Amino acid sequence: MPSRGRTQRPPAPRSRRRPVDDGDSVSEAEIAVHWKEEEPVGPPADLAASLGPSERALRARFARLGFPECFRVYADLLTWEQPWTRTLDDSRPPFYRWFVGGRLNASFNCIDRHARRFPDRAAFRFVPEPPDEPVVTVTYRSLQRRVEETASFLRERAGVRMGDRVTIHLPMTPELPVTMLACARIGAVHSVVFAGFSGEACGRRIADSGSRVLVTMDAFWRNGRLLDHRPAAELAIATAAQDGQSVDHVLVWERYPGRYSSRTPPVTGRDALLPDALLEFAGRRVPPEPMPSEAPLFLMYTSGTTGRPKGVQHGTGGYLSYTAGTTRTVLDLHPEDVYWCLADIGWITGHSYIVYGPLALGATSVLYEGVPTFPDSGRPWRIAEALNVNVFHTSPTAIRLLRKLGPAEPERYRFRFRILATVGEPIEPQTWRWYYEAVGKRSAAVVDTWWQTETGGILCSTLPGLDAMKPGSTGPPLPGIDPAILDDRGVEVPDGSGRAGNLVLRTPWPGLMQTIWNDPDRFVSTYFARYNTDPKSRDWRRWPYFSGDGATRTADGYLRILGRIDDVINVAGHRLGTKEIESACLSVPDVAEAAVIPEADEVKGRVPVVYVSLRPGVSDPIRVTRDIADAIETQIGKIAQPKEVWVVPEMPKTRSGKIMRRVLSAISNRRDVGDVTTLADPAVVEEIRRLVQGAGAGPVRSRPSDPPRKRTGPR
Ligand code: WT7
Numbered sequence: 001m002p003s004r005g006r007t008q009r010p011p012a013p014r015s016r017r018r019p020v021d022d023g024d025s026v027s028e029a030e031i032a033v034h035w036k037e038e039e040p041v042g043p044p045a046d047l048a049a050s051l052g053p054s055e056r057a058l059r060a061r062f063a064r065l066g067f068p069e070c071f072r073v074y075a076d077l078l079t080w081e082q083p084w085t086r087t088l089d090d091s092r093p094p095f096y097r098w099f100v101g102g103r104l105n106a107s108f109n110c111i112d113r114h115a116r117r118f119p120d121r122a123a124f125r126f127v128p129e130p131p132d133e134p135v136v137t138v139t140y141r142s143l144q145r146r147v148e149e150t151a152s153f154l155r156e157r158a159g160v161r162m163g164d165r166v167t168i169h170l171p172m173t174p175e176l177p178v179t180m181l182a183c184a185r186i187g188a189v190h191s192v193v194f195a196g197f198s199g200e201a202c203g204r205r206i207a208d209s210g211s212r213v214l215v216t217m218d219a220f221w222r223n224g225r226l227l228d229h230r231p232a233a234e235l236a237i238a239t240a241a242q243d244g245q246s247v248d249h250v251l252v253w254e255r256y257p258g259r260y261s262s263r264t265p266p267v268t269g270r271d272a273l274l275p276d277a278l279l280e281f282a283g284r285r286v287p288p289e290p291m292p293s294e295a296p297l298f299l300m301y302t303s304g305t306t307g308r309p310k311g312v313q314h315g316t317g318g319y320l321s322y323t324a325g326t327t328r329t330v331l332d333l334h335p336e337d338v339y340w341c342l343a344d345i346g347w348i349t350g351h352s353y354i355v356y357g358p359l360a361l362g363a364t365s366v367l368y369e370g371v372p373t374f375p376d377s378g379r380p381w382r383i384a385e386a387l388n389v390n391v392f393h394t395s396p397t398a399i400r401l402l403r404k405l406g407p408a409e410p411e412r413y414r415f416r417f418r419i420l421a422t423v424g425e426p427i428e429p430q431t432w433r434w435y436y437e438a439v440g441k442r443s444a445a446v447v448d449t450w451w452q453t454e455t456g457g458i459l460c461s462t463l464p465g466l467d468a469m470k471p472g473s474t475g476p477p478l479p480g481i482d483p484a485i486l487d488d489r490g491v492e493v494p495d496g497s498g499r500a501g502n503l504v505l506r507t508p509w510p511g512l513m514q515t516i517w518n519d520p521d522r523f524v525s526t527y528f529a530r531y532n533t534d535p536k537s538r539d540w541r542r543w544p545y546f547s548g549d550g551a552t553r554t555a556d557g558y559l560r561i562l563g564r565i566d567d568v569i570n571v572a573g574h575r576l577g578t579k580e581i582e583s584a585c586l587s588v589p590d591v592a593e594a595a596v597i598p599e600a601d602e603v604k605g606r607v608p609v610v611y612v613s614l615r616p617g618v619s620d621p622i623r624v625t626r627d628i629a630d631a632i633e634t635q636i637g638k639i640a641q642p643k644e645v646w647v648v649p650e651m652p653k654t655r656s657g658k659i660m661r662r663v664l665s666a667i668s669n670r671r672d673v674g675d676v677t678t679l680a681d682p683a684v685v686e687e688i689r690r691l692v693q694g695a696g697a698g699p700v701r702s703r704p705s706d707p708p709r710k711r712t713g714p715r
Helices: 043-050 058-063 071-076 108-118 140-156 174-183 199-209 228-240 276-281 319-329 347-358 379-387 395-404 430-440 519-527 578-586 622-636 659-666 683-693
Strands: 086-092 095-100 124-125 136-139 165-168 188-194 212-215 219-222 224-230 249-255 271-274 296-302 310-315 338-341 362-367 389-393 419-423 447-451 485-486 500-507 545-552 559-564 568-571 574-577 591-599 604-616 645-646 710-712
Touching: 071 086, 071 095, 095 319, 108 140, 108 174, 108 296, 108 319, 108 347, 124 140, 124 379, 136 140, 136 683, 140 174, 140 271, 140 276, 140 591, 165 174, 165 199, 174 188, 174 249, 188 199, 199 228, 199 296, 199 310, 212 228, 228 249, 271 276, 276 319, 296 347, 296 379, 310 319, 319 347, 338 347, 338 379, 338 710, 347 362, 347 419, 362 379, 395 604, 419 430, 485 545, 519 545, 559 568, 559 645, 574 578, 578 591, 578 604, 578 622, 591 659, 604 622, 604 659, 622 645, 645 683, 659 683
Parallel strands: 124 362, 165 188, 165 212, 188 296, 212 249, 249 271, 338 362, 338 389, 389 419, 419 447, 604 645, 645 710
Antiparallel strands: 086 095, 124 136, 219 224, 296 310, 485 500, 500 545, 545 559, 568 574, 591 604
């Protein structure tokens, strides 16, 4: 952070809660692949030559303005209904208010102001999964019309008022951003739940957010099948009702307007079929509500260290400024660009970098409904060629998969990318090189963007055309961002020491979440208590943000992320809580104990593996493993499906009775189990090792597309 010298920092705080390493949890960072430090790759010459003076001067400009005023640069990208009077109100850390006094509307910033200037430019280009269905262009003008009609329906038919929460369980079709922006237009808070989450998972989020309105779709395409999505809505509503929350209005978009594609009939009086039900609102105007900068814009549920997902709350002015700003600086996006991010809008990447960032800048954002490898691994490159995509964004998992299935496919198509972004998990150098060479054709800048649901936008990345790229490292912090690596006592790990530590952010930034919905205490304890020494302090310097990631930093200031150090597993760039999966396992009556650990995976980075012990007298362990798989699928969703379920005779435990997850992880990941002599029953470790690895046998591996492997041990 350029504006503050290192001398301004307070003395290293002493942690109040020093973790005791009792083997109770395993971290991804522990099983990180330690690839060697790579040589930097210079920024592509064409791109470097094309940068203007303002792009070159960005860091200097931030430094000149200093913290927190530097973030005005981002807020100035937006149109404010009423200008703010104060950049940052930091009087109550860690609760910060950005651009105080300002009023703005996110939907106006993402639509109206562009629709006025270039009504016929495409806001979205929707690519249905079936290759024979035509691409649908949604212009800025038509987006505005659709958003206003939907907003008037929400307000007049569903009774949605400013500040109300609306849960959206939609797939990747234009109706998803239309509904989000319709909420934003009237000041309602949207809570999008990834369509791959089960009905139950959606219902728990409905209840936590207190939504009375659910927006869903009848069906959508996934891997060549038209999936019926309505049963999920019924389950969600029933689950929410059990938790005391009733849903009064269900908006059901039809995937094919006028052709209802579900076997579950609509419920009269509760459900409305869209777009038909919008007919009476045709052409209706809904002026954008000028919202206070700090009004909540949306909730995004994410997994943490407990079984209960938390509603990460993002505000309007700070969040939108930060996503617009980073979309410009990192993705170099301009209105004439065609940009495609393969993420799902149901995750934060899609919110920030499919919808809000790109639209705030007036660019064209491609929406793809299905899986990237359908019907074959050439699909993304055909789409890129056909739509002239020049900025492309995806995850290491998708890159690994595309490389594995079609290493030479990109050569066959004439697309040309300027920027290639990756997000969600560490990318190993071999995968990085293929992305750079085969996909980027050596002329695109690769940006490895590190951030989190909680951070709203990218915090670390190289700047395209300006910085050298280093395969395997995310890069330096973005302007205005001040990371540090601290050890468990709160002492900074020096750059270039080769040692890893906890990645923290020392200064707040406008994209930082505002709080956890309905649970400010959990917000403070999860993200700030770790390194705060004085809970009463009003000085933001006392409140470093704890990211939950392990990292190292080289002498040149490039960061390398090693993975989560908490009970979170990053599967294919998607975040799952081990405790959530464990609690699903424990809902199976025959299961006595459950432990979930991350296992390294060739394609997905990490996958969950389940270990359970059964209650005495269970006669059919195979059936139990099946029940476990079912419980996980219904309570969380297919994405949490474990790679393997091991039934063990006994869990490895400390004498005080704690399950040694670290030992299980070492076994699954074929690492040394370390000293286990102090365990309650050391012999059980060897027994489990034999079960999992086979006596002296080679690695047991199942392909990622396989159904979970079910194994049972002798009882
Ligand atoms: C976790 C956050 C950021 C949006 C998508 C995921 C991991 C994210 C990188 C990267 C290494 C990364 C971290 C982080 N992660 N980006 N470029 N290199 N790891 O958001 O679901 O909130 O997950 O994803 O472990 O904590 P999320």
